[in-house]
Amino acid sequence: MKVTLAMKPAAKGFIPIEAESIVPKNFLSGTDLLVWRGNRELRLDEVFSVSVEGEADRAEGVEVVLSGETFRLKRVGEYMDGGKITVLGDIGMHCGNFMTAGTIEIHGNADGWLGREMAGGAIVCRGDVADYCASGYRGGRKGMKGGTVEVFGRAGDFLAENLADGTVIVHGDAGDMPGAEMRGGTLIVHGDCSRPAANMKGGSCYVYGTAREMIPTFKKIGPVQHDGRTLIQFAGDLANRGKGNLFVKNYEYLD
Amino acid sequence: MTELLVKNACVIDPLRGINGDVMDIAIRDGKIVEEVSDAAEVVDARGMLTMPGGIDSHTHICGTKVNFGRYMSPEDMRAGRTPRRGPMHATSGYSVPTTYGNSYRYSVMGYTTLLEGAMAPLEARHTHEEFTYTPLQDTMANTLFDGNWAIMEAIRDGDIKRVAAIIAWTLSAVKGFGVKLTNPGGTEAWQWGKNVSCIRDPVPYFEVTPAEIIRSVVEANELLHLPHSVHLHCNNLGTPGNYTCTLGSMGLIPDLNPKRQTLYATHVQYHAYGGSGWKDFCSKSEPIANFVSMRPQIVIDMGQVMFGRTTTMTADGPMEFNLYRLHHDKWSNHDVELETGSGIIPVVYRRKNLVNSIMWSIGLELALLTKSPWQCLLTTDNPNGAPFVKYPEIIALLMSKRYRDAEFATVHPDTGSRVPLPAIERELDWNEIAVMTRAGAARALGIQDLGKGHLAPGADADIAIYPLKIDEVDPSAEYQKVIDGFSQTEYTIKRGRVVARRGECLVHGSNATFWVRPKVPENYDMSKDPDFIEKFERYYTVRMSNYPVQEEYLSRNRCIETEADL
Numbered sequence: 040m041k042v043t044l045a046m047k048p049a050a051k052g053f054i055p056i057e058a059e060s061i062v063p064k065n066f067l068s069g070t071d072l073l074v075w076r077g078n079r080e081l082r083l084d085e086v087f088s089v090s091v092e093g094e095a096d097r098a099e100g101v102e103v104v105l106s107g108e109t110f111r112l113k114r115v116g117e118y119m120d121g122g123k124i125t126v127l128g129d130i131g132m133h134c135g136n137f138m139t140a141g142t143i144e145i146h147g148n149a150d151g152w153l154g155r156e157m158a159g160g161a162i163v164c165r166g167d168v169a170d171y172c173a174s175g176y177r178g179g180r181k182g183m184k185g186g187t188v189e190v191f192g193r194a195g196d197f198l199a200e201n202l203a204d205g206t207v208i209v210h211g212d213a214g215d216m217p218g219a220e221m222r223g224g225t226l227i228v229h230g231d232c233s234r235p236a237a238n239m240k241g242g243s244c245y246v247y248g249t250a251r252e253m254i255p256t257f258k259k260i261g262p263v264q265h266d267g268r269t270l271i272q273f274a275g276d277l278a279n280r281g282k283g284n285l286f287v288k289n290y291e292y293l294d
Numbered sequence: 295m296t297e298l299l300v301k302n303a304c305v306i307d308p309l310r311g312i313n314g315d316v317m318d319i320a321i322r323d324g325k326i327v328e329e330v331s332d333a334a335e336v337v338d339a340r341g342m343l344t345m346p347g348g349i350d351s352h353t354h355i356c357g358t359k360v361n362f363g364r365y366m367s368p369e370d371m372r373a374g375r376t377p378r379r380g381p382m383h384a385t386s387g388y389s390v391p392t393t394y395g396n397s398y399r400y401s402v403m404g405y406t407t408l409l410e411g412a413m414a415p416l417e418a419r420h421t422h423e424e425f426t427y428t429p430l431q432d433t434m435a436n437t438l439f440d441g442n443w444a445i446m447e448a449i450r451d452g453d454i455k456r457v458a459a460i461i462a463w464t465l466s467a468v469k470g471f472g473v474k475l476t477n478p479g480g481t482e483a484w485q486w487g488k489n490v491s492c493i494r495d496p497v498p499y500f501e502v503t504p505a506e507i508i509r510s511v512v513e514a515n516e517l518l519h520l521p522h523s524v525h526l527h528c529n530n531l532g533t534p535g536n537y538t539c540t541l542g543s544m545g546l547i548p549d550l551n552p553k554r555q556t557l558y559a560t561h562v563q564y565h566a567y568g569g570s571g572w573k574d575f576c577s578k579s580e581p582i583a584n585f586v587s588m589r590p591q592i593v594i595d596m597g598q599v600m601f602g603r604t605t606t607m608t609a610d611g612p613m614e615f616n617l618y619r620l621h622h623d624k625w626s627n628h629d630v631e632l633e634t635g636s637g638i639i640p641v642v643y644r645r646k647n648l649v650n651s652i653m654w655s656i657g658l659e660l661a662l663l664t665k666s667p668w669q670c671l672l673t674t675d676n677p678n679g680a681p682f683v684k685y686p687e688i689i690a691l692l693m694s695k696r697y698r699d700a701e702f703a704t705v706h707p708d709t710g711s712r713v714p715l716p717a718i719e720r721e722l723d724w725n726e727i728a729v730m731t732r733a734g735a736a737r738a739l740g741i742q743d744l745g746k747g748h749l750a751p752g753a754d755a756d757i758a759i760y761p762l763k764i765d766e767v768d769p770s771a772e773y774q775k776v777i778d779g780f781s782q783t784e785y786t787i788k789r790g791r792v793v794a795r796r797g798e799c800l801v802h803g804s805n806a807t808f809w810v811r812p813k814v815p816e817n818y819d820m821s822k823d824p825d826f827i828e829k830f831e832r833y834y835t836v837r838m839s840n841y842p843v844q845e846e847y848l849s850r851n852r853c854i855e856t857e858a859d860l
């Protein structure tokens with residue numbers, strides 16, 4: 040079953056739309072769903088032109104395609120447990136929160152908190168992601184617990200903060216503090232970033248470019264071969280009695 | 295004139311010796327009266343358990359510390375979310391909820407009066423502002439004097455009357471109610487990176503000992519004729535073997551007041567530990583409870599720990615640093631100039647942890663082994679031992695040996711060899727629970743004459759009606775009914791109005807704050823004392839004229855004037 044949701048021009052505007060109901064499973068019982076804009080609850084067809092092709096009896100058989108100006112559409116795919124969501128443009132904050140299975144593919148950019156606390160499944164973003172991609176909740180101890188997030192553009196600050204398990208790959212640069220407080224899992228940044236893996240307890244963080252403002256409380260182990268690259272391995276964060284591994288191609292300390 | 299008649303109430307009112315009599319309660323303009331006219335609105339209690347409104351004699355609900363707990367644990371706000379409903383504001387938070395969250399949840403449990411356990415004088419405005427937004431309870435604040443420079447200097451000079459005068463000025467200035475000593479001297483020592491180990495250790499620079507601070511402040515408190523006694527958080531909280539320090543501190547206290555205790559020792563669970571380290575950590579509830587039972591001048595509260603997630607917060611900065619080194623999670627530390635300090639960390643108490651299991655036992659043992667319920671009040675030191683919403687479970691544990699045994703079977707298997715709990719048969723009755731949760735608290739705080747904690751004509755019409763028929767429920771066996779009954783009142787009446795009914799709060803309410811203004815002779819007026827003024831202006835970051843809290847900060851102002859013997 041393919042559900043196409045084309046954002047109606049009238050629904051444009053500054054106020055974000057909270058659309059946690061847009062999850063493949065929910066379309067098994069029709070398109071009679073509700074979303075919120077500010078303090079107003081709206082029917083799905085007030086916001087989108089809705090069309091459905093084919094049938095499905097399980098979430099895995101459902102693909103939801105979002106098109107139009109979807110950059111202010113929040114919480115799409117929250118608690119998603121199967122199926123596929125394809126976003127042809129940009130997507131708003133908190134897309135794929137808590138998802139456990141299925142796939143979300145975003146052709147444009149994603150706003151903050153993409154895949155926050157996800158536990159399984161896969162998110163692919165072809166554009167850039169804003170801050171707190173694949174991270175935890177504010178103040179929480181455990182962030183992403185499983186699954187994969189792959190970003191082909193750049194990532195903002197606090198990428199994979201509190202990462203507990205799963206894999207996060209960014210092909211471009213990342214901002215400040217990627218992998219902060221991480222305790223497990225794997226984070227790979229193909230480009231540059233600053234202050235990676237601060238306060239890490241466990242897991243592995245790879246920076247294939249240059250790590251600027253390296254945290255001084257990591258112990259240098261020496262060069263290692265990884266995936267055809269020569270990287271320098273560090274252990275830490277000693278400030279947190281950490282047992283994590285940080286691998287960087289190049290690094291600079293703050294003067 | 296508004297009148298209300300509560301009919302067919304099965305009343306337990308320990309301060310008047312009423313234990314389960316079915317009667318009517320007449321209310322006019324917020325006070326209990328002998329009788330009302332036929333025009334009075336009627337609430338039919340249908341024989342349900344009716345008691346004076348609950349009084350929490352030690353809780354942390356308002357002020358800088360509590361708010362910093364909220365600030366550093368945004369994840370706590372994911373729990374306990376309720377939307378706006380009728381007159382109720384939206385709430386959120388579990389161990390450190392929003393002020394409305396605290397107020398509604400206490401009200402639904404029948405609580406109408408709360409004592410904030412620790413207010414730093416310099417930061418009093420924040421406490422009073424949050425009191426205003428705790429609308430369904432009357433409030434009062436313990437004021438911290440544990441590391442007060444002027445007081446320690448007066449003690450060093452042996453001038454008790456000056457100690458009293460400084461307390462008098464400060465309480466009036468910050469609209470405080472009682473005198474709180476938190477780890478006396480220890481928090482000041484912490485400002486030098488140190489602590490005091492027990493009551494005989496001198497405080498750096500000031501060269502006074504915690505024992506001298508406790509003795510002098512207790513005497514000064516009685517010279518001022520304050521309603522409440524000194525409220526002490528002993529030195530050495532949370533340390534194995536600290537029970538000797540606790541006994542030593544209690545042993546300092548003479549019996550100076552015929553109406554109430556001379557010392558209120560708070561959250562004694564944390565101060566009743568044996569052993570020389572965590573390996574042989576054990577309960578010393580028995581010597582503590584026996585000591586208290588022999589000394590009418592002492593009242594304690596439990597500081598019960600319940601399993602689960604919570605936030606610890608106290609003015610005891612060095613203790614929180616030690617906790618931080620155990621847990622290695624988040625930590626906040628705060629210094630309050632010439633007065634005190636504080637620390638906060640989140641914790642999880644776990645059944646499978648031996649130390650936590652022993653702590654859980656000790657609190658219950660203190661309540662069961664202290665002979666008189668008037669001397670051991672029910673608290674969790676909210677939220678330190680557990681959020682106050684756990685009170686109904688604690689009541690049920692105290693009333694049912696069977697429930698205790700069932701819970702005991704789920705804690706760490708080695709607990710049995712470290713604590714006396716399994717051998718304790720005592721089950722508290724309804725009347726004893728009423729003492730521990732309202733009547734005893736009112737007497738200990740010295741507010742029974744202000745119309746709190748009882749239902750005699752003239753008293754504030756603060757009443758809790760619980761959906762429990764005490765002659766039909768066997769608390770020993772039907773403990774789940776006890777938990778359910780105390781979790782949600784049928785009616786909570788505050789100042790003569792029904793404010794909560796079956797879990798819903800019905801009015802916006804308006805808080806009253808009790809505070810104390812001791813009258814001192816001219817020569818003991820610190821606002822005119824050149825030495826006090828000079829040091830204040832030199833060391834504080836605020837001007838002395840900007841320090842007092844204006845009365846506009848109090849929404850309903852209940853000033854208690856006392857005559858000092860100076």
Ligand SMILES: [Zn+2]
Pocket residue numbers: 352353354411412560561608675678
């Ligand atoms: Zn306390």
